[in-house]
Amino acid sequence: MKNAFVLLFLLGLLSCKKETTLETTLKDDVEFLSSDDLEGRQTGSEGEQKAATYISKRFKELGLEAKGTDGYYQAFSFKPKTDPHQEVNYTVKDGDSTITGTNIVGLINNNAENTVIIGAHYDHLGYGAEGSLYRGEKAIHNGADDNASGVAVLLDLAKKLNKSNTNNNYVFIAFSGEEMGLLGSNYFVKNPTIDTKAANYMINMDMVGRLKADSSLAVYGVGTSPILKQTLNAHNTNFKLIQKESGVGPSDHTSFYNADIPVLHFFTGQHDDYHKPGDDSDKLNYEGMKTISNYIYEVISDLNDNGKLPFRKTKNESEETPRFKVGLGVIPDYLYDGKGMRIDGISEDKPAQKAGLLKGDIVIKLGDSSITDMMSYMKALSTFEKGNTTKVVVDRNGKEVEAEISF
Known part of the structure; x- marks a missing residue:
């Protein structure tokens, strides 16, 4: 009996240690990506390149196969738009004023027929690029919630999915250029490094770091495949879910929805620090992030044996938005x-x-x-x-x- 008690005690200790490590990993990822040293991760900047190096190393640590065009990297050069309604020009000539962004792409290859895409953008606004809501002196916009939080959850899901739920392959993409108009995700869809005909569905995490006291969690795209809504509800024991049918929204899932791929976008809401220098790592709800990661994993696990999900067009709410x-x-x-x-x-x-x-x-x-x-x-x-x-x-x-x- 004594030996059994000691064994149970040790197992409990190991369980606590694992739980602490999970939370620490999420927090460590956010703290690095939103540190002043990265200077706000503006697309094409030295700070964004430091973030890309960090994420690619984390992909390698987690056992992901490199699936970019140069190892884990998929670089793309573009000419900035002068008119917000014009198409971005990815084809540029020498001497043009161009910016180079870098997607980071890793794969868990289970030799399955279909592939689930899991994404989160890692770029932000630097010292206050277009889109900043700050009107004070020049300051770093660290973007802890937007979107170091999403990248941290993406990395946590990569850890969870390695050697589990093997009926799908899983491609993980940290997108560049989201703040400039979904450029990285748009480029990937047009220049995929996987067979997009085998793409099952896409999950996007953008601003998942500030789960509020009422546990409200918005999920967009629930109408893009018939099974998604019931799957989300079946595993919800922690959240006040705000479900939106449309697959179109101001984040990277839109690029995949436009390619007829079912999507889910997770979001914990805006706040006073949105697109301002105050979006720092000490303000995030790491327990909430862990709960969201576990929830997404449960949804993915439920869908593991459902084969390829049918795609369904949804009403484009943005077309009805007044000017x-x-x-x-x-x-x-x-x-x-x-x-x-x-x-x-x-x-x-x-x-x-x-x-x-x-x-x-x-x-x-x-x-x-x-x-x-x-x-x-x-x-x-x-x-x-x-x-x-x-x-x-x-x-x-x-x-x-x-x-x-x-x-």
């Missing part, structure tokens, strides 16, 4: 599923701040329009022009507060 001439200067809470539009952050020196609106306020009326959800908010906002003044009504802790907004 704006003005902005309120807020970050919406995209995970809020109640009535109205809840404010998750306030930009400095913008109409909302000047009107005294606060984080947590729920916009329920803008001008003459009642606000019931995100779409009604966007439709109402699209009717205003610069110089207009109107009333906004918010629900603040159960009380209606009215303010005047000047655009």
Whole structure:
């Protein structure tokens, strides 16, 4: 009995040690990728190259086969767009002002018929490239949540999937150029290093590091294959799931959806530090990241014996999004599923701040329009022009507060 007790104690100790190592690995990956030494990982920068070297070494440590065009690397050069609506020019001439990004691609080859693609972008905004919401002095945008968090979960999944769920192969891709317009994922789809006809489905993690107290987790693309929604629900014991049908969104899964591949995109929501220097590693919820990684692994495991998933087109919600001439200067809470539009952050020196609106306020009326959800908010906002003044009504802790907004 004594020996049995000692054995159980040792097994428990080993179990705790494994659990700690898992959390430490996630945290170590984030801390390196979001350190000041990498200077914000802007596409084509020296800092991004340091990140690429680190990720490729981690791929090798985890036993992934190199599947780029040069070892783990798939470099692509492009000419920056001068018009946001033009197609990116990947074919450049000598002497052009070009940028070179680098995807990192690794494979778990189970000699299976189909391949699951797991991706996360690793580039960010450097010292504040286009897309930054910061208006202060020059500062590094470390991008811990956006998207060192997604890369860390990707690496954790590579560790979990090695020698398990062998009915699929698994290709892991850390994308470059996402912040500049999904360039790395777009390039990979057009220049694949795997047989994309055998691509089963694609999982994307972008900003999964700040799981909130209510455990809200958004999953986009649930309508891109009939089985996805029921699989997600079957394994959900920890999250308040916010499920979105569309396979189109502002992250790398869109490139694969456009190639008729089912997709799932995981996201824990925006926050005050989004695209600002304050997105640092000490603000992440590492226990939450571990729980998300385990959940995705369970979903992948369930789908292991389902063969190739059928693809289904979804309604493109972005085509219905109104065009704006003005902005309120807020970050919406995209995970809020109640009535109205809840404010998750306030930009400095913008109409909302000047009107005294606060984080947590729920916009329920803008001008003459009642606000019931995100779409009604966007439709109402699209009717205003610069110089207009109107009333906004918010629900603040159960009380209606009215303010005047000047655009």
